[in-house]
Amino acid sequence: MRTRTTTLTLLVAGSLLAAAGCAKEDDEPPSADPAKPRTVTSVAGCGKGSWTDPADLAPDRAPARCSPDTPAPKPLPEERSLTIATGTLSAEYVAPLQMAVAKGEFKKEGLDVRLKVLPTPDALPLLAKGDIDAQWAAPEAAVMNGITSGFDIKWTAGNFSPDPRSKSGLWVKLKKDETASHVPMAGRKLGTMIGKGSVIAYPMNKALKKHGGGLDEIRFQQLGSADVLTALQNGGTDSAWLLDPVWRKVDGDKRYAFLGGQPQAEPLGGLLFGPNLLREDPDAGVALLRAYIRTVNTYFAGDYKADKAFATELAKLLKTDEKVLLSTPSLRMDWEIRAGTTDRLQDAYRAAGVSKGDKVPENKAVDRTLYEEAVGHKP
Known part of the structure; x- marks a missing residue:
């Protein structure tokens, strides 16, 4: 889930489209058949707390x-x-x-x-x-x-x-006189082993926009899992998406700032x-x-x-x-x-x-x- 590249995404999409074309030549898509209604009954041990309203997007929502x-x-x-x-x-x-x-x-x-x-x-x-x-x-x-x-x-x-304590996500190396409250991200390099077609594009874009950037305003630098942290530390890249437990290596270091990660809940x-x-x-x-x-x-x-x-x-x-x-x-x-x-x-x-x-x-x-x-x- 966490490590995809743009090229990989396009290749997968292409293979799916090709396979879909072959399937349609032989048969209609399986989803053409209507789903049969199913009977739902109460389940012992699963009371009111076993389901939450999908529309509840509160970050402190307790999971079902x-x-x-x-x-x-x-x-x-x-x-x-x-x-x-x-x-x-x-x-x-x-x-x-x-x-x-x-x-x-x-x-x-x-x-x-x-x-x-x-x-x-x-x-x-x-x-x-x-x-x-x-x-x-x-x-x-x-x-x-x-x-x-x-x-x-x-x-x-x-x-x-x-967990709210987790800092897995977007980290930036601060320039002189910059503070974590606002880091201009437009035009910076972002080192990542995660491609643009991954679900992490959503929280990444959200974090970038808070700091004057966006996925269309940064320069992606594809790196191997072992190289992301090293590139951030030695100046090879300006920012990086750090996963568990790699972010612990820079947590607490005032030269770096955590800009955001996957949405809570x-x-x-x-x-x-x-x-x-x-x-x-x-x-x-x-x-x-x-x-x-x-x-x-x-x-x-x-x-x-x-x-x-x-x-x-x-x-x-x-x-x-x-x-x-x-x-x-x-x-x-x-x-x-x-x-x-x-x-x-x-x-x-x-x-x-x-x-x-x-x-x-x-x-x-x-x-x-x-x-x-x-x-x-x-x-």
Whole structure:
């Protein structure tokens, strides 16, 4: 989710459009079939706090939560094998999926889930064709272009938002007499391993505009993950988008200023479903989300790193150093999707010059009904 390039985005979009053309020659797009209405019933342990109004964009909004170990499993009549693609298995935001596998939460639903590491260019066409069932990613420019081309892909669950203490985001090296309150950004170089077609374009553009810049007014400098911090420190670039835990290296140093990061209480990624779970077997889609939500409620409901034993277990699961894991605040795991997020993302893609044409309407890109069913919320 976090490391994309503009070239990569255009290549993915091109492959999706080409595949869409082939699909339309053979059959109508899968989304042409109307969705069957589903029955939603109340779920024990998931009361009023298990759903929040998508229109609530308050940064201090508490994420939805059920009681631990809920929603309870509802095993499918027959075991279903599912493949979920993810760009990495070591990043902290993938932890709920990793933990759900390790703790047998998917198994409790009658799901045999395989997590498969696949880069976005490979995973998106496979998702659209039904060769994989879900993708742990984000509604990036390539995804939106794929939906425009006719593929049945929707964002069905969120992943996380940052803790208010997190300073993962845009950092600048201050010039003489500059202060953090206003740093003229227009015309400066920005070193990043994140491309313009990534969802991070949205918070990046928002932070730049507060300081007299914008994605169309800065000079992007594509750098490797190991080079971003070095370039910022030695003057090779003026600013940089620093991820966890790299920003800790400059935090507290008066030569640098933090200009902003991902919006609080607004997830920018999570689970994308293709036709398999959206139309052909939505029961399995709800079961997958039920297991994911139960894992969040049981293991990631609050400051999960405060539990030393769990932090040790998590570090081993992610194959990362425990000290590195504990050097940044816990993420706010959040399965819900805010209203208008895909619109704001598309505005940023346009500002970055990687997306043209009409916007994809939210109802074509987002489906909240499956996670709402999992917690028993009736719209």
